[in-house]
Amino acid sequence: xxxxxxxEHVSFGFxxxxxxxxxxLSFQVNEGEFVSIIGPxxxxxxxxxxxxAGLIPPERxxxxxxxxxxxxxxRGIGFVFQDFxxxxxxxxxxxxxxxxxxxxxxxxxxxEIAIGLMNKLGLEGLGKQYPNSLxxxxxxxxxxxxxxxxxxNLLLMDEPFSSLDELTAENLRSDIVYMLKSNDISVKSIIxxxxxxxxxxxxxxxxxxxxxxxxxxKRIEQxxxxxxxxxxxxxxxxxxxxxxxDLTD
Numbered sequence: 001x002x003x004x005x006x007x008e009h010v011s012f013g014f015x016x017x018x019x020x021x022x023x024x025l026s027f028q029v030n031e032g033e034f035v036s037i038i039g040p041x042x043x044x045x046x047x048x049x050x051x052x053a054g055l056i057p058p059e060r061x062x063x064x065x066x067x068x069x070x071x072x073x074x075r076g077i078g079f080v081f082q083d084f085x086x087x088x089x090x091x092x093x094x095x096x097x098x099x100x101x102x103x104x105x106x107x108x109x110x111x112e113i114a115i116g117l118m119n120k121l122g123l124e125g126l127g128k129q130y131p132n133s134l135x136x137x138x139x140x141x142x143x144x145x146x147x148x149x150x151x152x153n154l155l156l157m158d159e160p161f162s163s164l165d166e167l168t169a170e171n172l173r174s175d176i177v178y179m180l181k182s183n184d185i186s187v188k189s190i191i192x193x194x195x196x197x198x199x200x201x202x203x204x205x206x207x208x209x210x211x212x213x214x215x216x217x218k219r220i221e222q223x224x225x226x227x228x229x230x231x232x233x234x235x236x237x238x239x240x241x242x243x244x245x246d247l248t249d
Contacts, residue, residue: 001030004154004189005052010061012047013214021047023214024061029154034190036200039210039218040247045193046082048215049156052191053079065154075102078152078187082159084139086131092142093118093127099149117145120185121175137168141175148179151186158193173203177227197247201239202229209246219246 006028013020021044029035037045050056052063054070054077063070065077078099086095096114105113118127121141131139140160147155161169179185194200200207201223209219221243229236 001032003028004031004066005029005191006064007048007052008062008064010048010051010058010063011214012044012051012056012059020214022051022058023216025210025215025217026061027208027217027220029189029191031153032188033205034192034203036204036207037191037193037210038195038197038200038207038243038247039215040212041195043210043213044215045195045210046158049079049158049191049193053077053156055079075150076153078147078150078155080140080143080147080155080157080160082162084131084136084143086139086142086146088131091128091130092123092134095131095142096145096149099146103150113149114145117149120182121145135168136164137172140164140172144176148185148187153186153188155187155190156192157190159195160192161199162195169199173199174228177203197240197243198231200243201236202231203227207239207243209243218249219243 008026010022010025012022025048037048039045051058054073065074093114096117097110100110100113115127118124121144123138123141123145126134126138131142134142161172164172176190179187192203204223206223207221208217209221210216211218221239223239225235
């Protein structure tokens with residue numbers, strides 16, 4: 001498979017406190033993969049995601065997307081935040097159109113793209129409403145629509161389901177899997193930070209398991225099973241147990 005992202009010997013720390021968060025971390029993500037990053041609380045998972053997104057620079061090491069070194073926010077990479085990060089003074093449609101702010105599309109084209117994404121993600125008829133009128137699950141759908149509006153190939157998600165109830169999260173996870181299979185959605189690869197082992201096994205092709213701070217690579221769990229996956233299957237339980245063993249070691 002073709003590599004879309006390469007993390008090479010990345011380290012990160014906070015100089016003012018002397019705290020080292022990530023230590024010499026390397027792995028690759030291939031085109032078409034769903035990769036989860038999982039590790040103990042406070043181990044730097046979200047920091048790593050922001051380094052990949054180009055929002056903060058690594059202290060040492062390099063990150064390459066599509067063969068080019070990331071030195072800042074990169075075209076072709078979308079970001080879904082844990083806390084939705086929607087602008088409450090903008091309508092849902094306007095929030096989605098933020099994802100198109102760096103494009104050359106005229107207003108009609110931006111509206112066409114945003115409305116099309118709303119329809120795909122179950123947000124029909126909600127464009128003129130504001131985020132405070134939506135449930136948590138619907139707010140995250142708006143966040144996802146905004147993240148993929150600019151047609152990225154790689155989608156980064158920072159614990160996107162952690163603030164949702166289980167039924168809402170399950171429905172949204174199903175939609176994410178559908179996105180990967182859809183030919184009219186640009187996203188081909190996903191990197192998701194999660195603290196939920198079951199979620200990682202349910203969704204991922206590979207789970208990157210990190211140690212406690214400073215984060216080092218402990219394990220890469222390969223999950224070669226078709227979706228949707230049976231949580232009661234023996235292989236599912238074994239994969240969960242293997243990851244838990246590394247997290248609690």
